[in-house]
Each structure stands twice: as structure tokens, then as C-alpha cells.
Amino acid sequence: MPDRSRRSAGLPRAPERRGCSGRDGRARYAGMAAPPRAGKIRKRYPGGTRPRSLKNVFTGIVETTGVVASVTGGAQGRRIAIATAFARELAAGQSVAVDGACLTTTDRDDSTFTVELGASTLERTIAGGYAVGSRVNLERAIRAGDRLDGHLVQGHVDGLATFLTRRTEGNTRFLDFELPPGVFSTTVLHGSVALNGVSLTVNRLTDSAVCQAAIIPYTWEHTNLRLLEPGDRVNVEADLIGKYVRRIIETHAF
Structure with a gap:
């Protein structure tokens, strides 16, 4: 109720609001967060940032093929380097589907990226038969907002x-x-x-x-x-x- 109306009704003057616009003018009320803008929904993500890719999700649309450049190790584990054009765009920890098997990039240079395979992967997939010169299908994990042109593929070989x-x-x-x-x-x-x-x-x-x-x-x-x-x-x-x-x-x- 306006102060003039309150006085006419014999009511005491309303207490003054303090901190309605802080010294820097950025907050409407001290101690209160500004409301979101109309028409926008603020999403919360773990860590406060939007994910850049959907972990371990692919579409089955092969980006390119690569060639196995080196194979080291034995039956209990192998380290395989694969030559491909997008190697320089990868970072350690990124997922790549290699012939449909989701593998993690452990290292890369301008022309190759490296993955490490355990005994289970070597037994359950054709990766156990890779040799230098083997040609493999490659697809990077999709990013949030990408089109799903194929179908959802997890990279978990059955x-x-x-x-x-x-x-x-x-x-x-x-x-x-x-x-x-x-x-x-x-x-x-x-x-x-x-x-x-x-x-x-x-x-x-x-x-x-x-x-x-x-x-x-x-x-x-x-x-x-x-x-x-x-x-x-x-x-x-x-x-x-x-x-x-x-x-x-x-x-x-x-």
C-alpha cells in the first residue's frame, strides 16, 4: 500500500527496503539471486558445464577408415596405434569406436592415436587379430545436439x-x-x-x-x-x- 494511503488510513509508514539495488547496481535485492530471463530455462550439469560429448554413444555412421600403424604387447594387453586424418583433433580420454568397439584414446600425435586393449577386449572382438596394415572403421563419440543419422550404438560388442x-x-x-x-x-x-x-x-x-x-x-x-x-x-x-x-x-x- 502506498505511504499516502497508509497515512490516510492511520497506518504506520511501511519500513524502508534496504539493499534494493546494491552499490554496484547488479542485484535487485541484497542476498537474492537475480531471476532468470523470461523464456529461458537454466540447466544444471555436474561440474557446472554442459557436456561436450555423450560418453560412449555412437551412431554407426563411420567417419573414415584408419590403418593400424603399430601393435605392441601380448595376449594380456596390447597397445595399438592407428593412423587417421582426425588424430590431431583427439585428446587423451576421448572415445573412438574402432570397428564398433568403444576404445579410449591414451595418446596421439598429428597422424596417429593410440589405444590400449585388455585381455577381455582382445578375446571378445576382432582386435585380437589386428596387425600392422589392418584397415579399421572409425567413428568418434557423438556430441550433444548432433543428428542421430544411424541408430544408437554403445560400442559394447556383443x-x-x-x-x-x-x-x-x-x-x-x-x-x-x-x-x-x-x-x-x-x-x-x-x-x-x-x-x-x-x-x-x-x-x-x-x-x-x-x-x-x-x-x-x-x-x-x-x-x-x-x-x-x-x-x-x-x-x-x-x-x-x-x-x-x-x-x-x-x-x-x-
Whole structure:
């Protein structure tokens, strides 16, 4: 109520507000934070900064291929250097999907980056067979706000698939793979599967666990799938949604 109205009503004068604009004029009320601007929502992130990338999340859209430059170590662990054009853009600790396996950059120079692999990774992926000159598919982790042009790929290899046959019709190559049981049970026709880190659509699926994928010319030319020979093994990651659905069914015994 204004002071003039308060006096007319016989009420005492309202107490004076102090600190309404601090000496520097930046705070409206002393000890109170300024409200956010209209129309904007302030998000809080751990550490106070917005994440620059989504850890361990990929799309299965291969950026480029690289070449293994050196391999050191043995069955219990290896250190592998990979030559690629984007090596200079990496930093220690960044994740890179190498043939679909999420690996951490430990070192880099202008032309190569280095990753370290433990015994489990060497056993569960095709990385155990890497030698100098091996060509690998590469994809960096996506950043917040990036388009998801393929499908969500974690870089957690579920097993090894075996390449069986290749058939060409026009500009399209049809590749057949035998899937491991754990992956076959979560794979659906026209669903997604990641083979050597490449996001592919299941074109055909048989009861004998054979999965067929159609490879367009661009994918054929820009990945290492073109180098496969019958009997070769590839890293395979089942669709993330399918894995969670199977887990729910198993847990609740539907």
C-alpha cells in the first residue's frame, strides 16, 4: 500500500527496503539471486558445464577408415596405434569406436592415436587379430545436439558374427552373416544391427541365424566391409532396444 494511503488510513509508514539495488547496481535485492530471463530455462550439469560429448554413444555412421600403424604387447594387453586424418583433433580420454568397439584414446600425435586393449577386449572382438596394415572403421563419440543419422550404438560388442556370402544386384551388395545366438535373439527383420561399427538394416533373417544386410555404394566404398572374405569374423552389436526388451522379458518371465 502506498505511504499516502497508509497515512490516510492511520497506518504506520511501511519500513524502508534496504539493499534494493546494491552499490554496484547488479542485484535487485541484497542476498537474492537475480531471476532468470523470461523464456529461458537454466540447466544444471555436474561440474557446472554442459557436456561436450555423450560418453560412449555412437551412431554407426563411420567417419573414415584408419590403418593400424603399430601393435605392441601380448595376449594380456596390447597397445595399438592407428593412423587417421582426425588424430590431431583427439585428446587423451576421448572415445573412438574402432570397428564398433568403444576404445579410449591414451595418446596421439598429428597422424596417429593410440589405444590400449585388455585381455577381455582382445578375446571378445576382432582386435585380437589386428596387425600392422589392418584397415579399421572409425567413428568418434557423438556430441550433444548432433543428428542421430544411424541408430544408437554403445560400442559394447556383443559377439562375433561370421561373414558367409556376398551377392551383387545392380549397385547394391547383399552380405550374409551368421549371428551368435545372443544377438540373433534380439534381432528383428528391418531392425538395426551394427557390424564392424556400421549401422545396417536387417534385410533378411532366417531361422538358422543368418542375417542379410544390403550395402549401398557409399557404405561399400567408405568402410572395411568391402575387404571381407567368406569366413572372416566381424564385431556385432545388437540393437539396444532389443537387448532391453529381452532383459525385461527374462526378468519378469512374460
